[in-house]
Amino acid sequence: MARQSHIKLEELAEPLEEARLAFEKLDGLLGYRLRRAQASMHRDYMATVAGLDLTQKQTATLWLVHANPGVSQGSVAAALGMDRATMMSIVDRLEDRSLVIRKRSVTDRRRQELHLTPGGQDILRKVKARIAKHEERFKSLFTPQELELLLAALQKIQNA
Amino acid sequence: MARQSHIKLEELAEPLEEARLAFEKLDGLLGYRLRRAQASMHRDYMATVAGLDLTQKQTATLWLVHANPGVSQGSVAAALGMDRATMMSIVDRLEDRSLVIRKRSVTDRRRQELHLTPGGQDILRKVKARIAKHEERFKSLFTPQELELLLAALQKIQNA
DNA sequence: CGCAAATAGTATGTTTCACATACAAACAAC
DNA sequence: GTTGTTTGTATGTGAAACATACTATTTGCG
Numbered sequence: 001m002a003r004q005s006h007i008k009l010e011e012l013a014e015p016l017e018e019a020r021l022a023f024e025k026l027d028g029l030l031g032y033r034l035r036r037a038q039a040s041m042h043r044d045y046m047a048t049v050a051g052l053d054l055t056q057k058q059t060a061t062l063w064l065v066h067a068n069p070g071v072s073q074g075s076v077a078a079a080l081g082m083d084r085a086t087m088m089s090i091v092d093r094l095e096d097r098s099l100v101i102r103k104r105s106v107t108d109r110r111r112q113e114l115h116l117t118p119g120g121q122d123i124l125r126k127v128k129a130r131i132a133k134h135e136e137r138f139k140s141l142f143t144p145q146e147l148e149l150l151l152a153a154l155q156k157i158q159n160a
Numbered sequence: 161m162a163r164q165s166h167i168k169l170e171e172l173a174e175p176l177e178e179a180r181l182a183f184e185k186l187d188g189l190l191g192y193r194l195r196r197a198q199a200s201m202h203r204d205y206m207a208t209v210a211g212l213d214l215t216q217k218q219t220a221t222l223w224l225v226h227a228n229p230g231v232s233q234g235s236v237a238a239a240l241g242m243d244r245a246t247m248m249s250i251v252d253r254l255e256d257r258s259l260v261i262r263k264r265s266v267t268d269r270r271r272q273e274l275h276l277t278p279g280g281q282d283i284l285r286k287v288k289a290r291i292a293k294h295e296e297r298f299k300s301l302f303t304p305q306e307l308e309l310l311l312a313a314l315q316k317i318q319n320a
Numbered sequence: 321c322g323c324a325a326a327t328a329g330t331a332t333g334t335t336t337c338a339c340a341t342a343c344a345a346a347c348a349a350c
Numbered sequence: 351g352t353t354g355t356t357t358g359t360a361t362g363t364g365a366a367a368c369a370t371a372c373t374a375t376t377t378g379c380g
Contacts, residue, residue, distance in 0.1 A: 021239045024227040026220060029291070030298050030311065031201050035216060037314040038198040039241060039367095041191050044320075046367095055336065056195060060186060067184040074357060079181045081199060086338060088359065093336090102358095110346045110357040131189070138190050141316050149306070150313045151190065154197040156301050160204075203338095215365065234328055246367060248330065253365090262329095270328040270375045 034157070041138060048134040052127050057082070059131070061090055062116065062124045065100055070113040072105070099123060194317070201298060208294040212287050217242070219291070221250055222276065222284045225260055230273040232265070259283060 026032055045056060054062070057080065064076050077087035091114065094100045099120035105111035116124065139147055186192055205216060214222070217240065224236050237247035251274065254260045259280035265271040276284065299307055 021224055021231060021235060022227040023239075024223070026223050026227075028311070029295055030307075031205055031216065031291070031295065032220065033311050033314040033318070034194070034198050034201055036241060037317040038194050040318045040320060041194055043367095045191055056191065057337075060192065063184070063186050064181055067182040067186075071181060072357075075181060079183075081196060082337090083339065084358070085340080085360090089337080108347075108357085112358065131191070135189055135191065138317060138320060141320060142313065146309070146313065147190075149309060151188070151193050153302065153306065153310045154193040157197040157298060158193070158200045160200060160298060160301060199338095206338095217366075232328075242366090243368070244329070245331090245369080249366075268328085268376070272329070 044137070045131075045134055048130050049127055052123060052130070054123065054127050057090055058094060059124075059127050061087075061094065062099060062120055062127075065114045066116050066121065066124055069115055070103075070105075072111040073102075073114060074111075076114065094120070204297070205291075205294055208290050209287055212283060212290070214283065214287050217250055218254060219284075219287050221247075221254065222259060222280055222287075225274045226276050226281065226284055229275055230263075232271040233262075233274060234271075236274065254280070 042056065049059070060080055061076055064079060065071060068075075073087050073091055074084060077084055080087075082090075091100060091102065091112075095102060097119075098117055101115050101117055102112040103115060105113050142150060202216065209219070220240055221236055224239060225231060228235075233247050233251055234244060237244055240247075242250075251260060251262065251272075255262060257279075258277055261275050261277055262272040263275060265273050302310060
């Protein structure tokens with residue numbers, strides 16, 4: 001209330017330029033809304049895990065390798081919806097940081113079996129703990145029913 | 161039915177490696193689901209507008225400039241949640257392709273007023289037509305009520 | 321008024337990721 | 351055993367996010 005008396009003239013002016021642009025249905029597009037929501041969560045994610053230096057995809061890769069010791073690069077790529085080349089560079093970076101190791105498969109020597117190093121397991125534990133809070137911040141925006149519907153809707157879109 | 165007789169041994173084996181990885185709650189994360197859904201729509205978007213060579217952000221920029229002739233770069237950036245540097249490179253590319261023009265403002269010579277060229281208006285019209293079908297494909301996954309809830313939820317996340 | 325602070329745009333560089341293409345080694349199918 | 355497929359690898363391109371620093375301009379305030 002009292003704050004209104006501090007409002008400068010400029011803050012009340014320029015309603016078109018500074019405050020509100022005409023969106024003309026752009027904000028009614030599912031693709032647009034999805035992208036903005038993702039960007040918002042991504043920013044919060046990056047702030048949440050700051051210092052650990054793990055992107056969402058790097059974390060997802062560590063996560064799956066931990067849950068499936070010895071998986072091949074290709075399987076992880078397929079499970080996460082990335083192509084081999086992209087997975088390659090992700091694993092390269094994780095291996096450079098000694099978070100995962102590649103091990104040639106003995107049954108199929110084309111394959112690289114992926115395993116977490118102790119350091120990889122350690123950082124995964126830390127990032128999981130931080131993600132839990134980050135997730136809670138966003139999930140708490142919704143009731144359990146709303147959340148379930150939202151997750152189901154997102155999966156539907158993913159599989160469309 | 162008859163196809164089952166053609167199934168190779170290999171297609172039945174490797175249930176762990178090829179078919180289903182353990183996800184251990186990764187797929188219960190809102191951030192993960194959101195990212196996968198966005199990636200899916202993004203891929204479909206790119207396929208939909210193939211040949212026009214406009215990314216989502218480039219299109220959104222054209223869209224807002226068209227709806228708000230003469231907006232400043234910074235306003236568009238703020239409206240779309242990008243920083244100045246990112247907006248800069250987007251406008252650079254659009255200007256290189258002669259889809260938008262920059263015009264120094266006469267009332268505030270720091271500002272660049274953005275306008276669509278005829279070519280920019282033309283390509284925007286085309287991309288809008290294609291986006292309509294792309295949007296319809298995904299929106300038709302939901303009932304009107306579900307869709308409204310979904311859009312509201314995404315906006316909530318964006319503003320969190 | 322005049323100077324300090326804020327603002328708009330610009331330039332530059334780093335990092336991540338998606339995708340395309342091409343290639344080699346290993347394996348599978350017939 | 352040759353042919354075709356799969357797995358990983360190498361290489362290059364392009365989009366985008368972000369950080370930092372710099373200039374020009376405008377605004378705020380004493």
